[in-house]
């Protein structure tokens with residue numbers, strides 16, 4: 001029997017490759033190894049689960065056994081890989097088992113960044129980047145009312161909206177002057193802030209969290225300017241760092257992510273990477289659409305038809321129902337300007353280069369309806 005295509009990771013990237021590969025080849029042996037439960041679920045559903053009436057159990061679409069039968073692949077849950085032996089084409093599990101591969105796909109995801117905070121409450125700060133994290137958070141929420149979220153980025157704002165709508169008292173703290181500071185021009189950030197404030201979110205902007213201390217059964221966050229916020233539970237959402245360590249320790253090239261070319265090939269023969277762990281042609285794009293495109297291309301390549309990945313423009317929907325948003329972040333290294341139209345109903349912000357070409361946009365409120373007209377005008381991300 002041939003050695004299988006081994007996929008490490010059972011997130012959206014791992015499953016997308018398995019699914020696409022199965023479509024092209026019904027026979028190829030595929031083995032998925034996962035450090036977690038190995039079930040299939042849509043991670044984006046975590047940040048609006050309260051408003052959509054979902055529980056951690058109802059978010060899962062299929063457990064490892066069901067997915068294995070559905071896709072006709074082998075799945076090994078709770079199988080953490082700790083080393084790659086390129087010479088012998090094996091991966092080594094935490095139990096020191098050696099597993100042979102024909103090709104290896106790294107779909108390892110990313111780790112939450114932890115701020116270097118002081119205080120006796122830092123080990124009780126929640127982060128959410130998978131279903132198990134979310135389960136713990138939801139259990140804790142059952143007896144808590146006041147939630148502080150550190151980080152007003154995409155995930156922080158989505159959780160803020162979800163929690164506030166469900167009746168929690170939500171404080172959001174960010175070092176920048178506006179929410180979604182990396183994605184929106186100031187006028188759009190202000191509009192979003194007002195809409196989230198209208199559903200009860202309280203913002204603390206230009207605020208650098210220094211410490212989290214537990215005082216009896218609550219927490220106190222202290223900022224650099226001496227101000228404080230008290231709450232029952234702290235969620236940190238300050239960004240992700242691609243998981244590169246497994247690759248790096250095997251001598252595979254890493255930079256911000258695991259470095260791959262347009263064929264999703266790492267620096268090592270027959271080893272590929274995609275999803276949140278990968279840096280594709282210099283780009284780290286931790287979203288669903290790039291995974292979909294990369295998985296299709298990689299499946300074709302693994303089936304003997306080398307296919308470079310192409311990324312069209314891929315606008316992202318931000319799940320803040322208090323303020324619908326679609327954003328297609330421009331490449332800010334290209335000189336350009338935001339042109340912003342603001343009204344009571346929404347904000348239309350277009351980022352154009354010096355010759356007037358549209359490079360990106362941010363559409364808020366009523367302006368989201370312009371997405372379908374504007375998207376075809378955007379340049380592809382990878383041609």
Ligand SMILES: Cc1cc2nc3c(=O)[nH]c(=O)nc-3n(C[C@H](O)[C@H](O)[C@H](O)COP(=O)(O)OP(=O)(O)OC[C@H]3O[C@@H](n4cnc5c(N)ncnc54)[C@H](O)[C@@H]3O)c2cc1C
Pocket residue numbers: 008009010011012013014033034035036043044045046047079080081082107108109110128129130155243246274275276277285286287288289316317318319
């Ligand atoms: C709350 C939230 C909401 C989001 N909403 C959106 C959205 O609306 N739209 C959008 O486009 N994107 C959204 N995203 C981002 C999107 O969900 C991710 O880009 C995507 O799910 C990443 O999938 P992945 O498979 O690359 O990584 P992951 O889902 O992190 O999967 C990594 C897998 O690798 C396994 N693994 C890691 N290391 C090892 C090891 N050493 N051995 C074995 N297994 C290992 C893990 O157990 C896991 O199974 C959201 C993210 C979050 C957290």
